[in-house]
Amino acid sequence: MNVQVIMRDGAPEYAVLPWSEYEALLNAVGRRPDAPQPAPEAVCASALRQLPQLREAKGLDIAALARSVGISPAYLALIESGERVPDTAIRRALARALEVPRWEDDA
Structure with missing residues (x-):
């Protein structure tokens, strides 16, 4: 062994x-x-790749979603591009704003 x-x-x-x-x-x-099981970070990163599509499906531009979450549009653009991984609080705020309940579980 x-x-x-x-x-x-x-x-x-x-x-x-x-x-x-x-x-x-x-x-x-x-x-x-x-x-x-995949690491939580991997699950989160996978879900965050869908962020632009989810945002567009809600009819929101980057500035509107960023404002509702309490972050800058520049930071949201970095999250959408995969250059930054948001902390738990921002993931929860994104989940609420986009009405994606499974993200709340991941956060």
């Missing part, structure tokens, strides 16, 4: 092993492994 032990202050804190070996261990004790 290929196990990497991560130590903290001289004591083992974590054990890291290949996914296939993790699955084998779970199968040995009669449990099904859960599929790895």
